[in-house]
Amino acid sequence: MLDANRTDLVLGVVGTGTMGRGIAQIAAASGVEVRLMDARPDAAEQARAAVSGMFDTLAGKGRMTAEAAAQAGARLRPIACEQDLAGCHIVVEAIVEDLQAKRDLFTRLEPVVGEACVLATNTSSLSVTAIAAPCALPGRVAGFHFFNPVPLMKVVEVIPGVLTEPWVADALTTLAVRTGHRPVRAADTPGFIVNHAGRGFGTEALAILQEGVAEFAEIDRILREAAGFRMGPFELLDLTGLDVSHPVMESIYGQFYQEPRFRPSYSLRQRLTAGLLGRKTRRGFYQYHDGKQVAVTPPPIPEKVERLPVWVDSPELAALVKAAGWEPDWGEKPGAVSLCLVAPYGADATHTALSLGLDPARTVAVDPLFCLARRRTAMTTPVTAPEYRAAAQAVLSADGTPVSMIRDSAGFVAQRVVATIVNIGCEIAQQRIASPEDIDAAVTLGLGYPKGPLAMGDALGPARILQILQAIHDFTGDPRYRPSPWLTRRAGLGVSLLTQEN
Ligand SMILES: NC(=O)c1ccc[n+]([C@@H]2O[C@H](COP(=O)([O-])OP(=O)(O)OC[C@H]3O[C@@H](n4cnc5c(N)ncnc54)[C@H](O)[C@@H]3O)[C@@H](O)[C@H]2O)c1
Incomplete structure (x- = not known):
């Protein structure tokens, strides 16, 4: 007309x-x-x-x-x-x-x-x-x-x-x-596409922080350098200002009738009440002097490290150990003193060690999804001995790649955040809020993510994303991680997440 x-x-x-x-x-x-x-x-x-x-x-x-x-x-x-x-x-x-x-x-x-x-x-x-x-x-x-x-x-x-x-x-x-x-x-619908699809990045990072898995600056480093986001979620919260972002989180959560995927963090409300708004108040998660973020120094790398034999559960890790020049332990079961490196998807270090019959005091898990990136992530069990933690950090950083050492978490940091983003993108498609192409275009152009959520899922493999979500869901029992039917069907069929139904 x-x-x-x-x-x-x-x-x-x-x-x-x-x-x-x-x-x-x-x-x-x-x-x-x-x-x-x-x-x-x-x-x-x-x-x-x-x-x-x-x-x-x-x-x-x-x-x-x-x-x-x-x-x-x-x-x-x-x-x-x-x-x-x-x-x-x-x-x-x-x-x-x-x-x-x-x-x-x-x-x-x-x-x-x-x-x-x-x-x-x-x-x-x-x-x-x-x-x-x-x-x-x-x-x-x-x-x-x-x-x-x-x-x-x-x-x-x-x-x-x-x-x-x-x-x-x-x-x-x-x-x-x-x-x-x-x-x-x-x-x-609440948040339309961009503000809906963008929920997972901040809320999952906050859940990881709240769980005590890693400090905020470490989470930012992992998501920037290992997962390829332009900005970490805590830098982004500081930039937007908690006075803007927290009410939006609460509003979207309320409008979707307490959908667990969008559950905000109580700690953010506390910080907002305390006036730690971000850049505009010169103090948020980071501190700001003359408009510039004060750098948070990463934890020191242990200096004296005993070179232990290293047993691994996957070829990717074997290649890393060989390239680092450490002695591999090729045994079917690890030797009596070997460091055990495992590469789980969605599982935590503790249960990976237990399921493989490994000694949890000698086990460290490495995130296999992003282990060839600019940063690696490794996590310990609650009983990993300090010398094994240090050895893992040394072997993983032997080629100069920095390593983030985090506490045990089903799905590390990047797997959790990326799988959450993909899952929410799938749910937007499932609910026919927008077409798959429009979801990806809106997210790349509106949020500056390296890829749209559906293309991101395709690049890592829909079956892999499903495996991660199912494992986190099994471990936590939290419906926040239940996979979207859109993802489950396309992973089962082995087709792209951009596949529409006729
Ligand atoms: N700022 C953003 O990042 C952003 C992004 C997307 C959407 N929005 C939306 O866009 C709208 C405007 O946001 P903004 O940031 O430009 O706000 P703003 O405060 O910069 O501008 C609003 C303008 O509207 C005028 N105004 C207020 N009530 C009026 C009325 N009844 N009649 C005529 N003029 C009136 C004000 O005088 C002011 O000039 C809001 O709905 C906001 O949610 C903002």
Whole structure:
């Protein structure tokens, strides 16, 4: 019904703060006429000046021509009252995140704009259906959820509410493509795609911390250097600020009726109450001086280490021991003094030692999923003797690769976090919240993960991820780790996690 590619498209942007300005910028740059409206006097004019200034800066850097910058700037028109939105084809609101305020705005706008005008909301946490409910024409309301900073975060979630008509989501999809953004279609569910898929990274890291498996900085090092995430979960919590992230965690957990996969950590609430918000208060998990993170020194590497014979349970570890130049113990059962290195998936060191009939005092488990990365992870049983712990650390770091020594944990650190991310991604697909391709696109573009959750699962092997989750689930009895049916079926069939059902 609405062709968002038409050359005379007029977009209204209500709320010209951080997000409104970004949306106005990408729209004006793609040839759309933009009307800017804000409740604060002068705010719309300030936004126009700021976005025009941005075009000039881009022209100065050669990213657009001076002529294109001038034309884009001329497409921005601050308006003083809502009546001036008459004639808009689409109005997107980026006002305060408050259900009543957004409902009031849309019900006020309905008699002003034409019946064919789309009303879009940039809400990140409210239900699109709830915003649309009091409207006379709820079918024209949809979510259009951008990420900050809008011009750089090239993804937008298009969210039809329960009553949204197909042409409305289609028009927003076309507009997104016109502005150079990748539209992803998400059902109106808590957190949509990105904030839903992103839950596992922080909550599982917090569960690992709460369990006493490793210190926060060690967890960050493992996830950055072994698993390849750009930032550790505790660095990310500090950057976002606990005042923002903890309420989101609680809200998503509540909206999914206490789904154990999203269970937040009580310790985060305590830290929030204490005011340890992160970078903005110069103290979160890390400390900050002059805006820079104060480095947390890794624990020292033991100096005097006795070279013990090393017995291993897998070829990957045998290769590591050989490359390190340590004496391998090729016996079917380890010799009387040998260090026993094991490589479990999903199991802890203690039960791996017990199941193989090994001496737990001489056993150390190495994470086989990420043992060739820039960092290795090894974990001890509660009774591993200090000289065996030190020997394991020495042999695993003989080629210069740093080793994180952690306490016993079913699934180490990276296996737990990665399997959780894959499992949540699978569940988003299972619930038909979004298509597999859109889930992966939303997560790579919106969260900057090295791969989307489904491609991540495919790279490591769906059967492997299932094995890890089942083992953690068996050990803990925690339904948080129950595998998604999407994963279980595709692992059983031996097909990609991107496989849709006909
Ligand atoms: N900042 C983010 O990272 C981010 C990301 C995605 C979505 N969002 C969502 O975008 C929306 C805006 O967020 P923001 O960070 O740009 O906020 P902001 O505080 O920077 O800007 C909001 C603007 O809206 C104006 N405003 C408030 N109530 C209004 C009303 N009733 N009518 C007209 N103008 C009004 C304010 O004066 C302000 O200029 C929120 O719904 C938020 O949840 C924010």
